[in-house]
Amino acid sequence: MFDTLTHRLGGILDRLTRRGALTEADVSEAMREVRRALLEADVALEVVRSFVDRVKERAVGVEVVKSVTPGQMVVKIVHDELVAMLGADAQPISLAAAVPVPILMVGLQGSGKTTSTAKIARRLTTRDRRKVLMASLDTRRPAAMEQLATLGKQTEVATLPIVPGQTALQIARRAMEAGRLGGYDVVLLDTAGRTTLDEALMAEVVEVKKATNPHEVLLVADALTGQDAVTTARAFDQAVGVTGIVLTRVDGDGRGGAALSMRAVTGKPIKLVGVGERFDAVEDFDPARIANRILGM
Amino acid sequence: FTKEKFDAATLDELEDLLIQSDLGLAAAERVTAAVGRARHARQLDGESVRAIVAQEVSKTLAPVAIPLDPPESARPAVILVVGVNGSGKTTTIGKLAETYRTAGMKIVLAAGDTFRAAAVEQLGVWAERAGAIFISKETGADAAALAYEAYAKARAEDADLLIIDTAGRLQNKAGLMAELEKIVRVLKKFDAEAPHASLLVLDATTGQNALGQVEAFGKVAGVTGLVMTKLDGTARGGILVAVAEKYRLPVHFIGVGEGVDDLEPFDADDFARALVGLPRVEKDYSF
Numbered sequence: 036m037f038d039t040l041t042h043r044l045g046g047i048l049d050r051l052t053r054r055g056a057l058t059e060a061d062v063s064e065a066m067r068e069v070r071r072a073l074l075e076a077d078v079a080l081e082v083v084r085s086f087v088d089r090v091k092e093r094a095v096g097v098e099v100v101k102s103v104t105p106g107q108m109v110v111k112i113v114h115d116e117l118v119a120m121l122g123a124d125a126q127p128i129s130l131a132a133a134v135p136v137p138i139l140m141v142g143l144q145g146s147g148k149t150t151s152t153a154k155i156a157r158r159l160t161t162r163d164r165r166k167v168l169m170a171s172l173d174t175r176r177p178a179a180m181e182q183l184a185t186l187g188k189q190t191e192v193a194t195l196p197i198v199p200g201q202t203a204l205q206i207a208r209r210a211m212e213a214g215r216l217g218g219y220d221v222v223l224l225d226t227a228g229r230t231t232l233d234e235a236l237m238a239e240v241v242e243v244k245k246a247t248n249p250h251e252v253l254l255v256a257d258a259l260t261g262q263d264a265v266t267t268a269r270a271f272d273q274a275v276g277v278t279g280i281v282l283t284r285v286d287g288d289g290r291g292g293a294a295l296s297m298r299a300v301t302g303k304p305i306k307l308v309g310v311g312e313r314f315d316a317v318e319d320f321d322p323a324r325i326a327n328r329i330l331g332m
Numbered sequence: 333f334t335k336e337k338f339d340a341a342t343l344d345e346l347e348d349l350l351i352q353s354d355l356g357l358a359a360a361e362r363v364t365a366a367v368g369r370a371r372h373a374r375q376l377d378g379e380s381v382r383a384i385v386a387q388e389v390s391k392t393l394a395p396v397a398i399p400l401d402p403p404e405s406a407r408p409a410v411i412l413v414v415g416v417n418g419s420g421k422t423t424t425i426g427k428l429a430e431t432y433r434t435a436g437m438k439i440v441l442a443a444g445d446t447f448r449a450a451a452v453e454q455l456g457v458w459a460e461r462a463g464a465i466f467i468s469k470e471t472g473a474d475a476a477a478l479a480y481e482a483y484a485k486a487r488a489e490d491a492d493l494l495i496i497d498t499a500g501r502l503q504n505k506a507g508l509m510a511e512l513e514k515i516v517r518v519l520k521k522f523d524a525e526a527p528h529a530s531l532l533v534l535d536a537t538t539g540q541n542a543l544g545q546v547e548a549f550g551k552v553a554g555v556t557g558l559v560m561t562k563l564d565g566t567a568r569g570g571i572l573v574a575v576a577e578k579y580r581l582p583v584h585f586i587g588v589g590e591g592v593d594d595l596e597p598f599d600a601d602d603f604a605r606a607l608v609g610l611p612r613v614e615k616d617y618s619f
């Protein structure tokens with residue numbers, strides 16, 4: 036996902052390390068190139084700006100000036116700031132709450148919520164030995180409920196029976212009730228896709244959140260997203276208090292800027308990445324490893 | 333922008349605005365430079381500056397704003413719909429079916445996504461909404477075989493239009509892309525001109541990756557035109573400007589919602605104004 040960025044940053048920083056002493060102009064020039072590289076990797080402009088500012092501020096400081104290998108110092112600063120931006124440790128989905136633990140999946144249309152719901156359910160079932168129930172609250176998209184039911188059969192995870200005519204809120208309540216009565220450990224609530232400008236739909240998901248008090252609210256987002264990543268992440272976070280991000284389509288050749296942007300503006304960890312369409316195509320997100328990879332370390 | 337002079341700082345702000353709309357650096361710089369050259373001596377307020385940018389963007393887009401008219405001579409005319417996962421292919425097909433049915437055409441929809449869970453059922457609902465004949469096979473079936481059957485059926489029914497859905501696929505997956513090529517090959521056995529249109533559906537939230545999508549789908553599926561979906565959200569779809577500059581492919585429609593009527597012809601002016609955050613100019617078509 037981050038290959039292009041790795042390549043570009045690697046080149047810029049290599050040139051810097053080959054220099055002996057660094058002037059402020061050298062650093063500025065390198066930072067202009069870093070800015071370009073990040074923007075071309077779809078990192079949101081405001082995130083790029085604050086990143087470059089932070090690096091610059093440190094890079095013209097004493098630690099670099101006094102260093103015998105100033106170029107390497109700058110590389111280290113870029114690396115540190117990248118890690119800080121991505122978050123230091125991998126953060127798995129938390130189940131530390133009273134059973135059944137509700138997990139709410141939210142996001143834009145087509146971002147991969149339903150598929151990710153099935154992936155998570157499957158993982159919690161087989162790897163963590165939890166009894167999981169999935170419910171589709173998507174009353175809008177044609178055959179959305181059938182999609183989740185089919186995925187339930189494929190993954191051998193229970194799905195809440197479909198009752199036509201119910202609202203998302205009614206389904207959410209029924210799911211939690213079924214979760215309690217059925218002795219489930221986790222109830223995964225898949226929701227309809229929504230744009231954050233759709234006030235009625237945003238209000239709906241807020242209601243669902245109030246009624247179910249989810250332990251995790253996972254924002255499912257497409258790794259191919261461009262500059263809109265910040266707007267979307269911020270709006271969902273403000274409305275429903277996102278606890279983590281699931282980044283999908285990381286198997287594509289997108290440049291991964293959305294990951295950096297969303298993490299930066301919400302401060303919420305990327306918990307999982309989707310790496311394919313099948314229900315086993317999901318991986319943990321390890322920020323330190325990713326930062327190292329971006330810088331080719 | 334406030335009422336400051338149209339100076340270098342204003343141009344920087346402009347470039348930022350364009351970058352934030354996903355134009356990409358190169359296109360943002362080009363547009364900004366063009367606006368800079370056209371700078372006026374008088375003082376301009378923010379809205380006027382935006383209007384100038386919109387005009388500049390519109391100049392790039394106007395030549396690609398081309399309606400999609402399926403050839404009447406082909407029976408059926410075939411539209412193949414392709415794109416990455418979740419971009420809005422199936423929904424767009426539902427809307428297209430409605431559009432062309434309203435224009436009096438007899439339509440067949442083919443559920444060529446034989447992979448994703450309930451993709452067939454999803455298109456089935458749209459076929460019903462739009463009053464189209466629906467052809468499907470079971471999930472897991474060969475998509476090219478389905479395309480073959482659908483064409484035969486559409487011809488037997490003397491349909492005007494056959495629209496074929498395909499499974500979403502990322503353009504870096506060679507195996508899945510080869511499958512698309514096979515669908516195209518099968519169609520050409522019936523009619524060397526088919527598919528008469530090969531539509532790439534782009535999601536407005538997509539960033540620079542859209543360029544790679546156009547390139548790759550263009551190669552394997554002979555993309556003839558674009559549809560951009562989800563412009564009812566906060567994303568402005570500026571990558572379309574970079575795509576238009578580089579590939580000059582027609583842009584036929586935009587998607588502005590999930591309903592059957594939420595498809596609009598692509599209008600360069602409207603798009604460009606929305607891109608820079610200006611309201612639409614109501615056009616008066618009456619005389």
Ligand SMILES: Nc1nc2c(ncn2[C@@H]2O[C@H](COP(=O)(O)OP(=O)(O)OP(=O)(O)O)[C@@H](O)[C@H]2O)c(=O)[nH]1
Binds near residue numbers: 151
């Ligand atoms: N390649 C790839 N495709 C994915 C991944 N996650 C989901 N998809 C595909 O993306 C498309 C949309 O996925 P869905 O799970 O239906 O998305 P959604 O967010 O539930 O969509 P709505 O409910 O319509 O908003 C499907 O074709 C999935 O197979 C991923 O990690 N990689």
Ligand SMILES: Nc1nc2c(ncn2[C@@H]2O[C@H](COP(=O)(O)OP(=O)(O)OP(=O)(O)O)[C@@H](O)[C@H]2O)c(=O)[nH]1
Binds near residue numbers: 424561564
């Ligand atoms: N807001 C909005 N949503 C849209 C638009 N077009 C499609 N969608 C939604 O986007 C989601 C994905 O649409 P689909 O038509 O299933 O996308 P697809 O490309 O067929 O997806 P796959 O077949 O899984 O690759 C659905 O929830 C649609 O309702 C649009 O113009 N605006």
Ligand SMILES: [K+]
Binds near residue numbers: 144257
């Ligand atoms: K998307």
Ligand SMILES: [Mg+2]
Binds near residue numbers: 148149150173225
């Ligand atoms: Mg869904």
Ligand SMILES: [Mg+2]
Binds near residue numbers: 421497499
């Ligand atoms: Mg589809």
